[in-house]
Amino acid sequence: MRILPTGDRAVLVEVADRDARVALATHLRRDPPPGVLDVVEGAATVLVRTASADHLKRVVDDLRRIDDPRAATRAVTPAALDADAAAEVLLVPTTYDGPDLASLAQHLGESAEGLVARHTSMSWVVDFAGFLPGFGYLRPSDPGQPWPTVPRLATPRKRVPAGSVALAGGWTGIYPSASPGGWRLIGRTDLTTWDQFADVPAQLVPGRRVRFVERA
Amino acid sequence: MTGTLTVIDPGPMTTVQDLGRPGHGAIGVPTGGAADRASLRLANRLLGQADATPGLETTLGGLRVRFGAATRCCVAGAPCEVRIDGAAAAFGEAILVPGGAELALGTPRSGLRSYLAVAGGLSAPVALGSVASSPSLALGRPPLRAGDTLALGEAAPYAPHLAHHPGGAWQAEPTATIVRGPRTDWFDRESSAALTSARWTATGALDRIGVRLDGPPIRRATAYEGKELPSEPMVRGSIQVPPDGQPVVLLADHPTTGGYPVIAVVTDADTDRVAQLRPGDPVRFRAVPPPWR
Structure with missing residues (x-):
């Protein structure tokens, strides 16, 4: 997982594969850290946009603690998501x-x-x-x-x-x-x-x- | 009875704007709202009302409106002549327009977009929590036309914290702060250096989506020549570099994802200044580290 700078209010997180991307985006949407305004997915990336530079610092601290988004978000594995969506x-x-x-x-x-x-x-x-x-x-x-x-x-x-x-x-x-x-x-x-x-x-x-x- | 505003002449383009609709990037909707948020905010503060109260965004002035009843309003942003029934009125402070009188905004002396805030705000259809208009995305009310009438909201008693703001801090050659990345490594070192050393010029290819700049072409690093970037999310302020090397700074109505690499991103506050560039206006960039590094 790589955290790439995107201005003073957002970061772009590059993840290993699609499953990791979906898991990370879902984690951030279900339990958004304070100040998160938007979570947007690309083909291989997740953008996290925040309300202020201070919020961004805290979000980056949180993201750095996640080595593998799939491990950090076991409760929302892509398989579980697929089952939800399939309904x-x-x-x-x-x-x-x-x-x-x-x-x-x-x-x-x-x-x-x-x-x-x-x-x-x-x-x-x-x-x-x-x-x-x-x-x-x-x-x-x-x-x-x-x-x-x-x-x-x-x-x-x-x-x-x-x-x-x-x-x-x-x-x-x-x-x-x-x-x-x-x-x-x-x-x-x-x-x-x-x-x-x-x-x-x-x-x-x-x-x-x-x-x-x-x-x- | 609430008041009304009737458009006599919208000028080149006038839209209803508030501070936009954050939080919908996942369904392809950018935040939008005033292209220069600071100026709409200021106009509303000078009326003593909430920052996000809906007002009008004009492009190169030319707006003429008539109010149904006496209405307090304020013009801020790109400095322009303000007239009430032909008589000069103040820019950058609250003015009282009599019922039936015509309020006219001249062409700004510098800058692109002037804002008209109206006591009580303007009514327009709410889409995803906002009345902001994004014409290219068919979001919100389309640009205003002559004859359109908008209802005004209920104005609170006039009690501003701020009475006057000259709004005159317009540098002839503005410098916008940028943070390098996310895709700086896609470009050669000289091009990255030129981004902050060159003097860039706004081209005529500008609208609420973005502004294309003219300057030394930004070249790809050898390792990234001809490479395609998988579509990735964009923000207001992203400086995209298409294959021709002429950068585009994305503004309020930017696409939420894009396939051109972003060499740097203008800081959130400074995108308001970039949104005021007119064709031919110069701009420089100054790099700062991201706040978390």
Whole structure:
């Protein structure tokens, strides 16, 4: 675990692997030290943002006592988290008619039907969020399951409609609102994944399980 | 009956701002709020009300509004002319605008964003605990348009602790404090040194998300050339360096994660000053150690 400086109010913690990251973020969210304003996960990092430089000093002291976040947070092992999250699988009814579906399937050396079948048979989990409010980066929930790395568009589209189901890198995602974007669009859903005025604004929170269901 | 504010002309851009919505980075929502929080805070303190009371953030002035009833208000931030029905009024102190009168803000002499605080605050839809507007993220109320009317909150009796603030501490060439990291090691030593020795210039590529600076290109260290950084969390003040080597300082409406390495981070208080840079304005950086080292 490495603690990297990030200004006078935050630190970035680099951890060994995804399990350690999830364990550390969950630990900090369930029992936040005084003055912690925000805990944000990246692919291999956890950001801890505090209200003041004094709070930050104390948080860093606490973090330094954690050698292995998994040992420090045995009560919230990723397995336990997965069991929690699995109780609430978000089903996403999807029409697979995206403008990039055919060309992407060809690029991957398979049929469009084959790619759709793989996308719908897979169980996904929100790894972390970012890019836009309510945008979740979904990875296969079984890390052993093969899923291709998909290149982003060389020139991003100026406007991707809300509800677009897309692929990029090793991820899949759902555009929560209309925005410019460079992910490959394979389908669309009517499901609302983001409403800033709702009691629960985001559906795709880290740890949430997701399945895509093909709609004719 | 509560008062109203009607927009006659919003100028280049006017938004409703408070001090933002911390705590939602995990769902991709940055804190947002006033780009220069210190100035909104000051305007509210001069009215004797809570720091986070919602007010208006103008970009390069040009705002004209009319109040339904006599309203106490205060303009702070980028220093500009203030007029009530054409007559000069004070900047940086509480002023009483008669009912039906027009309040106009001129183009600031320096700085980018002036703030109008209004006794009782402005009403706008609350999203994730805040009325702050982030236009690029479609959060909060969209930028104001001519004809928009906003309701005012109930004003407390006027009893400020602070009566006047000239707000004039505007250095011609501001220096912002930075903490090096988290990804200093991705860049060569000369580039890291240039960050604090060079004079940087704000480009026209600036908004509430960030400001791109012009200066000596920041080069990658040999070991990191062409390397991709897995997406990692960003903060207000992060100095991201895209492959072209021209740094971008992230501001209030920054993306919560990003894929460009961050060479240094502007200290929290000094991001308010960076948010006041206009295209062509110079800025220098001075490095300090992180508070925990």
